[in-house]
Amino acid sequence: MKKLGKKHIIIFACITALILAVSIVSFKTGNNAVSNIIGTVISPVQSGTAAVVRGTKNFAVNIFSSGKNARENEKLKAEIASLNDQLRMVEGYKTENEKLRSMLQLAESRSDFESTAANVIGRSIDELHSTITIDKGTRHNIKKNAVVYTADGLVGRVSEAGYNFSKVQTIFDAESAVSAICLRSGDMGIVEGSSLSTGGICTMNYIDKSAKTVVGDMVETSAAGGIFPQGILIGKITQIKEDNRALTLSAVVETSVNPNNLDKVLVITDVIAK
Amino acid sequence: MKTVNNLKKLTGIYIVFLLQSLIFENIRIFSCPPDILIAATIVLSVSSEIKSAALLGGFAGLLTDVMYGRVFGINILMYMYLGLLVSLAVDKKSDNSPLIMGWISFVCIALMEIVVALLKSMFGYPSSAGFLTANIFVKGIFGAIFAFLYVLLREKVAKRRKKALSGEEDAQ
The missing domain is CATH 2.40.10.350 (Rod shape-determining protein MreC, domain 2)
Structure with missing residues (x-):
């Protein structure tokens, strides 16, 4: 087993004290400036990756859902297979389009508040806490405690709004x-x-x-x-x-x-x- | 060279974080998502110096805190000490076989889950022994598999590289 030198112990003690100080300040004041700055830098990368993952997921779902039909078509006419691929892609766009359209209709149907659409770029769900991260923040006029919902129903509220990302405390969170x-x-x-x-x-x-x-x-x-x-x-x-x-x-x-x-x-x- | 290695490892941690928050958080086994971020931190910390291991852990915790944390800093401290303790406890020069690394990963994840559960109960959050057990087993076993596969792959790549190098030397 390695041993930690005196110099290292002092460095780690200082870092621990510094982080604890930042934690206490951010907990007491509710001001997460450090978190916001870093989040602003990394959220665009996460947003891009989320878009790729979403696209791949939609494509995979469409492949699995139409797998049976594709097998029958292969038996009948092999040349239709290439057209099916195109169809699957179109269906993917159609599903997404329908989803966006229903969200738009929902946003327009509520005349008592204005809404903006956002993509989920990350989630962290355990037995007590349920948080999702979205790709819009104060830059898009989103404030702390802003209500988050979908065409299906209530999702939660914004617990922390960064510049171009926000953390959403969902209704499943133990503190919600x-x-x-x-x-x-x-x-x-x-x-x-x-x-x-x-x-x-x-x-x-x-x-x-x-x-x-x-x-x-x-x-x-x-x-x-x-x-x-x-x-x-x-x-x-x-x-x-x-x-x-x-x-x-x-x-x-x-x-x-x-x-x-x-x-x-x-x-x-x-x-x-x- | 050391800086390049650290940068490579930090990039690895970031990629694992993206995979964890976009893919693995959607998977549920007994209501628990598998956690590859802890496993990656452990595996990369074993092959790092003490300071680098703490840096890797701290970076993993920082990402978690920034994107999901309630109180900024808690995850940074937890992951930093995880990296530090793993690096201190496991000798990087000794021959850590895939199986041993799997076990190390399982034990570390189990200990971390117990610490998290204790902290939660200290702060008055409800905790369930059943969920803790499920968490330990799902995250622990998944982490162990991840560590096992990672070390196995690394060994194979190293062997192949060695073979290629010796082939080149023979040719010369």
Whole structure:
């Protein structure tokens, strides 16, 4: 086993102290200047790589999905194979086009806020934290706490906005809390990400015991918390139970957004006062 | 030469980071994503001097902190000390076979996961023994396979290069 010299020990102690000092300052002030500067430099590379990965993924998905048809076509006419390749590429563009079109329609349908589209360029999901990184930041008018959603429903909020990238705390994060309302019954609650909720499951807590919510009810955001605007779909209730102290009800919500399949999102940049 | 080697290794870490955040984070085995960034840090740290190993670890942590970190610096410190400890504990001159490197990688990842779980419970985050076990096994086994394959490939490349060089010498 190697030994660490005195000089090395002093150097590492100094580096550790310096990093801890920066950590404490950024934690207390919420100002991550160092992180922002480095993130601004590396996010374009990550954005480019994400685009290549996305393109390859779309191409592979199209190949697998049309594999059966391609085999039949090969048996019938070999020369159609080359045309199928072209078709697959067109279908890839079509799928992406449809996705973008639905997002555009969604952005236009909400007249109470302005949104901008962003690509997901990275994700880090463990049992407690669920963060995605998008390729737009303060340069594109995205601010901290800006709401992130897709055509399917709510994704989360911007926890940190860099110059050309932003970190998004998704609703599956253990520290996330979203004020929510049941569409049918009007019962209110707080949708929280929970430990081990990485598979698209959240918990709606603090529902009044006399609530008329039933399994199958749809849940959407209520404007109560001040961050999330009203009317963005969160998901569907799949289970209702009493909480530990039997004072309120809590429900398991199957979210309409799957954190593992996100590649394009919309970010609210401005709320228009009515 | 040392600087060039370090730059090569830093580039390697960056490529692994991109692969991890764009591809491997999407894979789920028992709800856990495999982690090749830790494995790469361990493998590259073994073949580095103490300072280079700490630099590599620190760089891996920096990337993680910048793109996903909650509190800037925590991952830098964790990865830096991981690199440092691996470099201190494993003699780079000794013959580290692919199997041994796989084991080293597994043990290091398991220890790091336990430290992370302890830190989380210290700060009041809910933790689950089942998830910790799954994390250790998924990340540990995946890391061990990564380290095994990396060292195996490196050995084969080195052997081929040696053969080519000796062939050239014979020809001369």
